[in-house]
Amino acid sequence: MNDNKPSPSTEAFTGLILDPQEILPSFTQAANWQERYRALMLLGKRLPPLDDALRQESAQVRGCESNAWLYHKEIDGRHYYLADSDARIVKGLIALLLTAVQGQDKKTIAALDLHEYFDRLGLSGQLSPSRTNGVLALAEAIKAAAIQPS
Template sequence: MSQPVQPTKAQFLAATLNSDLQATLTLFEQAGNWQERYRQIMLLGKSLAKLDDDLRVDSAQVRGCESNAWLYHSEIDGLHYFVADSDARIVKGLVALLLIACNGKNSAEIRTFDPNSYFSQLGLQGQLSPSRTNGLLALAKAIKDTA
């Protein structure tokens, strides 16, 4: 039986979101209305690299998401890095928001990460459908569980 395919160390380190993504997050936080925030979420999603098809496997799929979403984790020098993707553009943008909050953090920082507070701070509370909110919380839980 062959070993499951994993992203390379370089892919995990490349997933630490660059300054362009951080600038997009700043624009997201400054957006004056929900439509502008939605647009920024879509832009965040576009900036995440697409996972190769051989990484889109059942074992990496996040349960609880209505859309398909895949998550990989690696601990490098005591810090946690995640590579994730989704087949839905809005979910991919929401995934990017989670990666901004969690990539490159230690276990204690991720354990204390409160996704509800984070999403509220970003103005997402009450803006997403219940199924999308549940999927986002499932992804946040998967990140916390792996770290």
């Protein structure tokens, strides 16, 4: 990622805990799309907002209709991300993506099958085509950050 942009502290990356054992059941056990949508919105609230100084164009994820920013840091072979969006639903989708990759190694992140992951969560077919494209762009940015040399 671009070295000219401000960078969050290491603690900001490692302090973001998104436990799949706690988070994912709220989606897999939801009875309908309305409950999943509500869970998604609540999950987005768990992501800390990025400081305005970090909402840099160089950190924006291209391909998202909404504004979304992504930062990455590799620490001891593990990959950590901070991300935010100005749209609540996108912020929730970001949180779901980060739940799958936060603190993982490069191999695990590279192997992430977004379609299977969203199928398992009951989100496939529920997102608009533009939102699906945005989530795919975020997933690709996450994968690209993990495989780029630091």
